[in-house]
Amino acid sequence: MKQSNxxxxxxxxxxxxxxxxxxxxxxxxxxxxxxxxxMNFIFGVVIYAMLVAGxxxxxxxxxxxxxxxxxxFLSVSNLLTIGVSTIIAISTVVKNLYMNGDNELLFRxxxxxTEILIAKSIYCALHNFVVTVLLxxxxxxxxxxxxxxxxxxxxxxxxxxxFQSFLPFFIANLxxxxxxxxxxxxxxxxxxxxxxxxxxxxxCFVIYMNALSSVLGYLADNRVNFFADPTIKAKxxxxxxxxxxxxxxxxxxxxxxxxxxxxPALCFVYLLxxxxxxxxxxxxxxxxxxxxxxxxxxxxxxxSLVKVHKTNKVRSVFGTLLNREFFLIFRSFNYSFQYLAxxxxxxxxxxxxxxxxxxxxxxSVGTTIVPGLTLLVIIIFVTIIVSFASTSISxxxxxxxxxxxxxxxxxxxxxxxxxxxxxVGTASVVLCCVxxxxxxVPEAGGALLTPLDVGMIxxxxxxxxxxxxCLSIWADIKSPTFNVSGDGELVAANKNxxxxxxxxxxxxxxxxxFAMVFSFQGLTLGKMTFDMQPAEVYGILAGVSGAxxxxxxxxxxxxxxxxxxxxxx
Amino acid sequence: MKKVMVGILVIIPVIIVLVVAMVSVFVSMxxxxxxDDITLDKNYLEIEYDSEQSAFKLSDLLTATVTPxxxxxxxxxxxxxxxxxxxxxxKAEWDAGLIPAPxxxxxxxxxxxxxxxxxIDDDTCSHDGxxxxxxxxxxxxxxxxxxxIATCRVYVxxxxxxxxxxxxxxxxxxxxxxxxxxxxxxxxxxxxxxxx
Numbered sequence: 001m002k003q004s005n006x007x008x009x010x011x012x013x014x015x016x017x018x019x020x021x022x023x024x025x026x027x028x029x030x031x032x033x034x035x036x037x038x039m040n041f042i043f044g045v046v047i048y049a050m051l052v053a054g055x056x057x058x059x060x061x062x063x064x065x066x067x068x069x070x071x072x073f074l075s076v077s078n079l080l081t082i083g084v085s086t087i088i089a090i091s092t093v094v095k096n097l098y099m100n101g102d103n104e105l106l107f108r109x110x111x112x113x114t115e116i117l118i119a120k121s122i123y124c125a126l127h128n129f130v131v132t133v134l135l136x137x138x139x140x141x142x143x144x145x146x147x148x149x150x151x152x153x154x155x156x157x158x159x160x161x162x163f164q165s166f167l168p169f170f171i172a173n174l175x176x177x178x179x180x181x182x183x184x185x186x187x188x189x190x191x192x193x194x195x196x197x198x199x200x201x202x203x204c205f206v207i208y209m210n211a212l213s214s215v216l217g218y219l220a221d222n223r224v225n226f227f228a229d230p231t232i233k234a235k236x237x238x239x240x241x242x243x244x245x246x247x248x249x250x251x252x253x254x255x256x257x258x259x260x261x262x263x264p265a266l267c268f269v270y271l272l273x274x275x276x277x278x279x280x281x282x283x284x285x286x287x288x289x290x291x292x293x294x295x296x297x298x299x300x301x302x303x304s305l306v307k308v309h310k311t312n313k314v315r316s317v318f319g320t321l322l323n324r325e326f327f328l329i330f331r332s333f334n335y336s337f338q339y340l341a342x343x344x345x346x347x348x349x350x351x352x353x354x355x356x357x358x359x360x361x362x363x364s365v366g367t368t369i370v371p372g373l374t375l376l377v378i379i380i381f382v383t384i385i386v387s388f389a390s391t392s393i394s395x396x397x398x399x400x401x402x403x404x405x406x407x408x409x410x411x412x413x414x415x416x417x418x419x420x421x422x423x424v425g426t427a428s429v430v431l432c433c434v435x436x437x438x439x440x441v442p443e444a445g446g447a448l449l450t451p452l453d454v455g456m457i458x459x460x461x462x463x464x465x466x467x468x469x470c471l472s473i474w475a476d477i478k479s480p481t482f483n484v485s486g487d488g489e490l491v492a493a494n495k496n497x498x499x500x501x502x503x504x505x506x507x508x509x510x511x512x513x514f515a516m517v518f519s520f521q522g523l524t525l526g527k528m529t530f531d532m533q534p535a536e537v538y539g540i541l542a543g544v545s546g547a548x549x550x551x552x553x554x555x556x557x558x559x560x561x562x563x564x565x566x567x568x569x
Numbered sequence: 570m571k572k573v574m575v576g577i578l579v580i581i582p583v584i585i586v587l588v589v590a591m592v593s594v595f596v597s598m599x600x601x602x603x604x605d606d607i608t609l610d611k612n613y614l615e616i617e618y619d620s621e622q623s624a625f626k627l628s629d630l631l632t633a634t635v636t637p638x639x640x641x642x643x644x645x646x647x648x649x650x651x652x653x654x655x656x657x658x659x660k661a662e663w664d665a666g667l668i669p670a671p672x673x674x675x676x677x678x679x680x681x682x683x684x685x686x687x688x689i690d691d692d693t694c695s696h697d698g699x700x701x702x703x704x705x706x707x708x709x710x711x712x713x714x715x716x717x718i719a720t721c722r723v724y725v726x727x728x729x730x731x732x733x734x735x736x737x738x739x740x741x742x743x744x745x746x747x748x749x750x751x752x753x754x755x756x757x758x759x760x761x762x763x764x765x
Binding site for chain 1: 573574576577578579580581582583584585586588589590592593595596597599600601602603604605636637638639640
């Protein structure tokens with residue numbers, strides 16, 4: 001790494017290299033990869049469309065129902081979007097500037113640290129700009145359309161959003177250094193990281209469910225909603241008036257001139273000064289601490305290997321394989337997130353999702369729907385955890401051949417994997433069932449479920465989980481995707497994960513719909529009338545699940561040695 | 570992988586809500602959806618007796634809500650029970666079968682005299698029916714949908730003075746003092762001022 005003046009040609013080259021590596025432009029894309037990219041794009045568009053729809057309902061609630069002025073609404077929405085943009089910007093800056101694996105490589109190039117910093121910062125700034133625009137524009141346009149704003153408002157909005165995008169980027173650069181210091185400290189504290197991830201997942205999901213519940217309540221109830229309550233409205237207005245300095249953006253756009261300090265021109269000057277202060281602070285902090293923080297990060301990566309084990313614990317072959325398989329999950333944030341964090345967070349997610357859907361179903365068709373609904377919710381969430389088994393072979397990565405030469409039969413190795421995933425899946429199902437039993441069986445919870453319901457739901461879910469685990473491992477044996485470059489970590493979801501998720505969600509819907517529909521008496525389908533008791537519905541589903549489990553176990557273990565032998569990375 | 574998982578977590582609740590909505594629509598067309606509950610907006614009601622207005626539309630007095638929303642049969646019927654007549658004179662005549670019950674429900678606002686003298690325990694009316702009140706009394710008003718019942722305790726009271734009675738001795742002598750007592754009809758009538 002050279003220490004010299006900035007060469008903009010180097011910055012340009014570094015930036016181009018960065019973009020190319022992100023787009024996988026260094027290799028020729030196969031048709032399959034192109035199709036996958038298209039699917040990813042469509043998936044992203046669907047998620048964004050859902051977000052815009054949610055924004056529309058919220059804006060309608062605030063502006064139309066509650067009668068908030070555009071100024072107050074934009075103050076609240078700007079606070080939300082700038083908050084989210086800042087969190088995303090911090091994540092992007094930390095990942096790209098400090099945690100990116102290419103830092104070690106770039107240090108060997110004939111480029112200076114400042115050039116690397118500038119090249120990466122350009123990407124972060126662009127990323128932040130796109131995120132801010134995508135988040136803020138729907139709020140501004142929808143609010144303007146609902147409030148009947150003039151044409152000038154829309155042009156002003158575009159200018160204001162561009163101006164607004166600077167603040168998250170500057171804050172992110174200021175905050176990234178302390179964040180990285182903390183990350184370097186806790187990087188090897190796997191349990192702590194896992195707990196933090198679980199708390200973050202649960203917190204975000206609860207917020208999301210509350211938002212979804214409000215939207216559904218709004219859709220279902222066209223009468224006066226709680227926003228129309230004068231005290232709530234007054235609190236929102238008070239909050240908007242006091243949300244400095246973010247509300248200044250709204251004052252610039254739609255502020256009046258009756259209060260002197262809210263004059264748009266004056267507010268713009270305040271914002272300009274604030275952004276300038278943050279920008280200068282971010283510049284000096286980043287340029288002075290970038291190099292040392294990266295070095296600290298690279299050095300602390302190896303700290304986990306410092307721990308010395310004086311004696312090797314003697315374990316059985318099965319125990320050794322189980323131990324290895326378990327610790328493999330802690331190997332990366334991705335694995336921990338997809339598996340253990342999801343497994344631990346599943347009961348919370350099941351509770352909130354079930355509470356929302358039960359309230360909706362009970363209001364519409366009564367409590368009869370609840371057991372089938374609970375079955376659907378538990379299977380669908382456990383599916384996410386089980387999908388991890390569909391990378392059980394692929395995750396071996398560079399060391400796959402090791403599994404072929406160790407003096408342990410392939411069947412034992414696969415049994416170990418199945419045992420571990422089965423145990424974690426079972427634990428998750430038990431926790432989910434205990435949660436719904438505690439919440440919905442007592443009178444206080446509406447007595448929506450009986451102990452029989454919970455017992456049978458557990459049995460069916462358990463059979464489904466084991467069957468899905470067998471099928472997931474079978475699919476990965478059939479077509480594994482090894483990442484042989486880098487440290488072998490499987491970062492991107494492969495097709496087996498997608499198939500496992502799709503099959504799991506489809507199965508959950510099938511089971512849930514069957515249980516919900518056939519729980520109702522006097523069901524008429526064509527010329528046939530069904531009068532099934534709950535026990536009969538559960539019996540059929542348990543029988544089918546048992547048959548699927550036997551079939552999937554046979555698929556996994558029959559000719560396993562031969563099929564495993566054929567796997568070539 | 571993390572992005573896929575986050576995306577899935579965002580979509581799953583929406584999928585569940587859509588499935589529940591579709592199943593609800595389907596079963597409401599194909600199966601019998603039993604009534605889960607019926608509730609009244611009040612469990613205690615005071616009606617001021619007015620001899621000029623004896624019939625009250627029940628739906629104006631109380632609002633009954635039958636759940637679930639898509640129940641196959643959301644109709645309900647009104648009835649009354651535990652009828653207690655406060656007016657002793659009226660009660661004596663009612664017991665003798667000479668006059669109608671102090672309160673009863675009926676489908677119509679106008680009721681023929683012979684119908685009024687029937688047994689009120691068997692009387693029910695639809696949700697559009699009327700409550701007929703003939704004197705001061707209390708009773709339990711019931712709304713029943715399928716097998717579910719909601720009740721409201723109703724008190725028929727009077728705050729307006731219908732008549733007053735001065736209670737004083739039959740004869741008085743010169744120089745005698747006597748206390749004048751006044752009794753209002755109904756006894757719970759609210760009297761704001763007296764002029765002797």
